[in-house]
Structures are given as structure tokens and as C-alpha cells.
Amino acid sequence: xxxxxxxxxxxxxxxxxxxxxxxxxxxxxxxxxxxxxxxxxxxxxxxxxxxxxxxxxxxxxxxxxxxxxxxxxxxxxxxxxxxxxxxxxxxxxxxxxxxxxxxxxxxxxxxxxxxxxxxxxxxxxxxxxxxxxxxxxxxxxxxxxxxxxxxxxxxxxxxxxxxxxxxxxxxxxxxxxxxxxxxxxxxxxxxxxxxxxxxxxxxxxxxxxxxxxxxxxxxxxxxxxxxxxxxxxxxxxxxxxxxxxxxxxxxxxxxxxxxxxxxxxxxxxxxxxxxxxxxxxxxxxxxxxxxxxxxxxxxxxxxxxxxxxxxxxxxxxxxxxxxxxxxxxxxxxxxxxxxxxxxxxxxxxxxxxxxxxxxxxxxxxxxxxxxxxxxxxxxxxxxxxxxxxxxx
Amino acid sequence: xxxxxxxxxxxxxxxxxxxxxxxxxxxxxxxxxxxxxxxxxxxxxxxxxxxxxxxxxxxxxxxxxxxxxxxxxxxxxxxxxxxxxxxxxxxxxxxxxxxxxxxxxxxxxxxxxxxxxxxxxxxxxxxxxxxxxxxxxxxxxxxxxxxxxxxxxxxxxxxxxxxxxxxxxxxxxxxxxxxxxxxxxxxxxxxxxxxxxxxxxxxxxxxxxxxxxxxxxxxxxxxxxxxxxxxxxxxxxxxxxxxxxxxxxxxxxxxxxxxxxxxxxxxxxxxxxxxxxxxxxxxxxxxxxxxxxxxxxxxxxxxxxxxxxxxxxxxxxxxxxxxxxxxxxxxxxxxxxxxxxxxxxxxxxx
Numbered sequence: 001x002x003x004x005x006x007x008x009x010x011x012x013x014x015x016x017x018x019x020x021x022x023x024x025x026x027x028x029x030x031x032x033x034x035x036x037x038x039x040x041x042x043x044x045x046x047x048x049x050x051x052x053x054x055x056x057x058x059x060x061x062x063x064x065x066x067x068x069x070x071x072x073x074x075x076x077x078x079x080x081x082x083x084x085x086x087x088x089x090x091x092x093x094x095x096x097x098x099x100x101x102x103x104x105x106x107x108x109x110x111x112x113x114x115x116x117x118x119x120x121x122x123x124x125x126x127x128x129x130x131x132x133x134x135x136x137x138x139x140x141x142x143x144x145x146x147x148x149x150x151x152x153x154x155x156x157x158x159x160x161x162x163x164x165x166x167x168x169x170x171x172x173x174x175x176x177x178x179x180x181x182x183x184x185x186x187x188x189x190x191x192x193x194x195x196x197x198x199x200x201x202x203x204x205x206x207x208x209x210x211x212x213x214x215x216x217x218x219x220x221x222x223x224x225x226x227x228x229x230x231x232x233x234x235x236x237x238x239x240x241x242x243x244x245x246x247x248x249x250x251x252x253x254x255x256x257x258x259x260x261x262x263x264x265x266x267x268x269x270x271x272x273x274x275x276x277x278x279x280x281x282x283x284x285x286x287x288x289x290x291x292x293x294x295x296x297x298x299x300x301x302x303x304x305x306x307x308x309x310x311x312x313x314x315x316x317x318x319x320x321x322x323x324x325x326x327x328x329x330x331x332x333x334x335x336x337x338x339x340x341x342x343x344x345x346x347x348x349x350x351x352x353x354x355x356x357x358x359x360x361x362x363x364x365x366x367x368x369x370x371x372x373x374x375x376x377x378x379x380x381x382x383x384x385x386x387x388x389x390x391x392x
Numbered sequence: 393x394x395x396x397x398x399x400x401x402x403x404x405x406x407x408x409x410x411x412x413x414x415x416x417x418x419x420x421x422x423x424x425x426x427x428x429x430x431x432x433x434x435x436x437x438x439x440x441x442x443x444x445x446x447x448x449x450x451x452x453x454x455x456x457x458x459x460x461x462x463x464x465x466x467x468x469x470x471x472x473x474x475x476x477x478x479x480x481x482x483x484x485x486x487x488x489x490x491x492x493x494x495x496x497x498x499x500x501x502x503x504x505x506x507x508x509x510x511x512x513x514x515x516x517x518x519x520x521x522x523x524x525x526x527x528x529x530x531x532x533x534x535x536x537x538x539x540x541x542x543x544x545x546x547x548x549x550x551x552x553x554x555x556x557x558x559x560x561x562x563x564x565x566x567x568x569x570x571x572x573x574x575x576x577x578x579x580x581x582x583x584x585x586x587x588x589x590x591x592x593x594x595x596x597x598x599x600x601x602x603x604x605x606x607x608x609x610x611x612x613x614x615x616x617x618x619x620x621x622x623x624x625x626x627x628x629x630x631x632x633x634x635x636x637x638x639x640x641x642x643x644x645x646x647x648x649x650x651x652x653x654x655x656x657x658x659x660x661x662x663x664x665x666x667x668x669x670x671x672x673x674x675x676x677x678x679x680x681x682x683x684x685x686x687x688x689x690x691x692x693x694x695x696x697x698x699x700x701x702x703x704x705x706x707x708x709x710x711x712x713x714x715x716x717x718x719x720x721x722x723x724x725x726x727x728x729x730x731x732x733x734x735x736x737x738x739x740x741x742x
Contacts (some may be wrong), residue, residue: 001394001395001396001397001398001401001462001662001666002393002394002666003393003395003663003666004393004670005393006393009393075393264740264742267737267740267742270742281733281734281737282730282733284737284742285684285733285734285736285737286684286733288677288681288733288736288737288740288742289680289681289684289685289732289733289736290685292660292677292678292681292736293656293657293659293660293681293685296656296659296660296663296678296681297655297656297659299395299659299663300395300658300659300662300663302393303393303394303395304395304396306393306394307393307394307395307396314655317651317652317655317656320648320652321652321656374645376648377644377645377648377649378641378644378645380648380651380652381641381644381645381647381648384648384651385624385644385647385648385651387624387627387628387638387639387644387647388628388635388636388638388639389639390639390640390641390644
């Protein structure tokens, strides 16, 4: 057992820290509370920040060299994410493109697709959104009904996608569409669609935060060239499952950095406002302990990656842990702060160190998206605990 | 970086498991716990000493093996799995104090060899409050009463914490046995008006406390790992409504949470042990984290194990109650959750 970063990884981390110091603008929380900030201006800020990271060679680092790779592994990627989180850097805009579509293209795409789509995806010139969920297909994703019918050298798409993150700003969407209505899993294909294609309408959905980071996408006889099919017809489900496994990589370290910073600020506020009773101290202590367990889980995952172990279904444990903790943390923060914690960012008297009310609302999303806590528990009981399945 | 145990550590783990399953299986320990008022058998204690377990983390000069907190955690996790009764952790903590104080070398060697037993007498009240007068050391004499002194009836000497420092007192002393719900652990109330020797300041207890936190958490990790395994076997065999009860999602999701808590405890315990061994700046925070989290997690996991067994889970006959009780006792001793939360907050500068 050895939880010390190797010299090589320490060097990578220190270089990155120095680079961030020299190249990062204001911390993200300061950008967010700028009175001139709008959702659109924040998107543009994130786009230019992503470009800087791309030019410095930090995106797609662990991919093959011709696609931005520099011979690093998942370990550097995890360190990269933890350090960005520690520095409170703006979140990477094209996170769905880089996190999901990139690996899908590298493993299942054609050479022409990789050449066409990967560079602008990394640089932030083209923003991607993910067309998986539908009104009738969320946790039960294979129930999706959006259809793609072959017509000559095109697919004709009809249907609706929903909860589409970055939909309102994206240029492209990767869609899971049904090419065979009789084959539940084998009848699904993975198709790349330009959002300005005639027949496509994108609508903003207003989230409980008041923001519209996600939207819905309607397809009415939208014609998409056949060359935009990734893999073969009917391979969509398999491809989606591999990319979702990428989405569930080592995230605990980055999460622990972010929560740890906010927790430190909460503790400072408690001292300032005289909230130091035993009841408050116990709450703070429990949050601190849970966040340190999150960090320990992250270090364990990082060490396993460094040791050449591929994360399996145990990444479901990580997902449940950080997302459920996020909810408890933000709720408790509001309890401790009292009514002032509920003030929205733009209100008089709102605290400016952490946007507590927004974090409180956002925390409700983490246990729903990317496989709800319930789905994760199903995965654990089936694939880790090997329990018999209900009703079978 | 590597989370997995090294080859030597894995060997220690498997040889300890083998040793315990042949020498200290639960069916044997159960008889000892139920019938031996002292809580453990001398012959078994000598075997543990012969095998080098008592000296595991102690200096070679004292006959120990000079190994680290990771190795201690490995052994204690295994002991937790089979609910080994006795003063194993208590003896190691007292011996660590003696080793750090650098006095009483002969006594230290006797503890390592299993000839003598020394434990630490800390608690000045039967409850957590500080309503009673703390023990004091005046003109060479220890005056006061200590509660929950581990395995007091079997000790040859005690390390007694006083306002003036830690004082070594040799038996005999007046002992009133105290019995908690946990039969793997025996305690005594000891009243002192005795000659003693001041052998160290309270600062020497700091490292002992870190080791105590890691050790107790490792034992809780063993308890919950085994309780979860036993429960997983049970829910796959026990039938209700014509199917194994493990097919019901109402249990599956809770079993998933039990795994989450067990594995998260594992991450926290071994990180703390690693920090302690490497002198990492996060040691104090990591040790407090491990103990506070393991306390909650093991109570939860062992409690859920009892619940999922139904009526049989509430019987004396099934072994699970030993795990459930031991988890509760360990949660409150070796630095209670409340104490660990304070330590964590202090370590983080909150």
C-alpha cells in the first residue's frame, strides 16, 4: 500500500499548478457573482477558458497522440480535475463532448469522424450535447422511441429528447435513436446530428435554479447524412454503455477539493457570525469527516488507476457517495447559516464567498443525472453483490 | 501509488486469518465470552504473544516486530471479523506508551512476551461528563477513581492519567468489575490511593490516541465486513413469498448502502494508517475521520444485518449480536465520535 503520488505525477501536478497560477483569471465563484454576468456571457467565458486549456495541451491528454494525447493516463486526468477544482477554475464547457463523445469516437468512430469532430470539440469551437433521455425514457433508457429511418444516404429522425444539458448552446448533439422497433437493445443506433438541421427545434427548459442549462430537442423529419452514424446500425446501446462507464470515472478527489473549499469558507463564516454552539460544531464536524472519507475514496481510486486497475461497477459507490453527500452538505450549510443562506446571489445581504442558495438547489440534480442513486444501487446489488433479480 | 496490500502485508493478512480460524474461531470465543469472567484465556494470550502479534508495532529492542499502523490495521481487521475477545489493542496501546516514554523497559518486554498485562486507565467518570474530580498525583501517590479500565482484573500494572501526567501503578488495587453489553471487552472501576511513578507527560498520549483510533476503526471494519458477508449469504438462502428475500429491492438498496459504508470505511482506515506510518501532515485529520466514520458505519451495517435476519437476528444463539454490541462499544471507546469530531475540526483549523 502506497498513497504517495509518484515523482512523475508530482511533477505533473506542480507544473499544472504553476500553469494555472499564470493563466487562470478570477476564480469561478467570483465570475458567477459578477453583477454583469449572464448565462450567455458565462458560456463564452467557459469557451475561451477551454481554448486556453486545449492550447496548453491539457485536454484529451490520455487519448492517442494524434487526438491530443500526450502519453498520460487516467491518473493525470484525475489529478488535472482535482487541481482545477482546487483552483476553482471555470468548469470545462464541452464536458459532454470530451467526456462521452470523444471516447466513443476513439473506440467506435471512423477515421473521418475522428478527424472531423475531435479537434473542434477539444478547442471548444463546437459544443456538444447528449441526446439520450426522452420524456418516456430516463432511468429505463432502452425504452427510447426517437426513430431514425434510413432513406437513401440519409437517416430521417423523428421524436423528442429531453433534459439535454447545454442543448440551448450546443452546435451538435449525439443521439441514441431507434432503428429497429422490435429489438430493445439491438435496435438502437448512435448518430451525430447538427442542431441547425431543418426539422430540429431546441427549446430551453427552466430549471429549479432559474437557469436554463438544459433544454429539449424536437426532431420532425430531420434528415441526417448516413456518414454521421457511429459504429454500425444497431450498435448504439453497446457504444452508449461504454461511454457511460467513462462518465463514471474517478471524480471523488475533485469533488472533495470543491466541497472542502466551501466547507472551509462555511467554517470561517461560522466564526464571523458567532455560530459556534455545540450543535453547530457537531454538524460541521460530521460534514468535514464525510468529506475526508470522500477524499480517501478518491485517493483509493487514484491509487488503483495508477496500479493499472480499471474501475468497474464500484464507481457506482463513488457516484452515490459524492452526490448524496453534496445534498446533505448544502442542506446543512443552509441550516447553519439561517435565513441568510437562502438569499439569492443578486439579493441585498447575500454572502459573496459561496452562492449557498444556488448550491443547495443544484445539489438536487447530482443524484438524478448520469444514473440516479436508485439506478446506481441497482448496479451495485446486481454486479457487485450478485443478488438475484426481483421477479425473475 | 497502490491501494492494494504489498506481498508481505497480504501474507500477514492471510496467515492471521488462518491462525485465527484455527486458534480463535468464534464458536470457541463465544464460550470464553460467556463463561470466563476475565474475558479471555491465558493460553490463547500466550499463543498470540508467541506468534509475535502483541509486539507487532513495538520496537525490536523490546522483542517487537517494529511494523507499522497498516500492519496493525490488517491484524485488527481480521480480529474484528471473528470478534476476538481480549485486551489485544489495549495492551498494544499501553506498550506503545511505555516504548515512547523510554522507561520501564523490563515491563515493556514482559507485555510483548505476554507475561504481563498493562492497560491505560483514562476515564474519570462512568459517563461522558466531567462532573467528578479528576485523578491526581500528589507526593508520589495516585488518588482518585478510574472507570472503564480495560481488563483491570488481569492487569499487572496500569498507566493512570492524572492532571500531573501519566503514572505507572503496580497491582494490586481495588477493582469493581464493570460489564457493558460487549462481552469481548471487560472493564473495571479502580480506586487508587497508591504509590506510583510518573513516567510521561500527556503529550505522549497523542500518538497512542492516533494508533487507538486507527486500531479501533480497523476492528470495526472487520466487524462490518463479516456482518455484511453473513447477511448476503442469508438473504440468498432465506425464502419468502417463493423467492430469496435478497431478490427484493427493499433489501437490495440497503445492502448496496451497507457495501458503500463498508468500503468507504476501508478507504478511510487504510488511508489513516498510511498517514500515520509516513508522518503525513493530514495524519490527525485522517485518524479522526476514520474513527468517527467507522463508528457510525459499523453501527449501521451491524444493525441492518440484525434487521435483515428477522427474528433469528434477535436471538442469543446467532453470532450477530456479538458484532452489533462490539460495534457500539468500539464506537464509544478509543476516542468517542464526539471526541473525534472535535479533533477533526481542530486538525482542519475550523
